[in-house]
Amino acid sequence: MKQQDNERTFKDLVCGMEVSRMTAVEEYGYQGKTYYFCSQACRETFEAEPEKYLRQHRQHGLKQK
Ligand SMILES: [Zn+2]
Numbered sequence: 001m002k003q004q005d006n007e008r009t010f011k012d013l014v015c016g017m018e019v020s021r022m023t024a025v026e027e028y029g030y031q032g033k034t035y036y037f038c039s040q041a042c043r044e045t046f047e048a049e050p051e052k053y054l055r056q057h058r059q060h061g062l063k064q065k
Contacts, residue, residue: 010035013053014042030054 009018017038019025024036026043030050037043046053 012036012038012042013056014045 007020007022009020010024011017012019012024013035015038019036019038021036024038026037026040028035028037028043028047030046035046037046
């Protein structure tokens with residue numbers, strides 16, 4: 001069965017909450033991707049320092065020197 005796009009969940013990178021297109025209050029497009037947030041405050045926090053949150057999110061054993 002094809003999964004409905006509305007049921008996909010995204011991680012609110014600011015507070016770590018899972019949100020979907022249905023439950024997200026705010027969305028923000030950055031570098032070709034759309035990020036979803038549980039609140040306006042989270043979106044504004046991300047918008048102020050997107051790289052900070054994206055870098056945290058990418059810590060999956062990548063070794064960078
Ligand atoms: Zn949030």
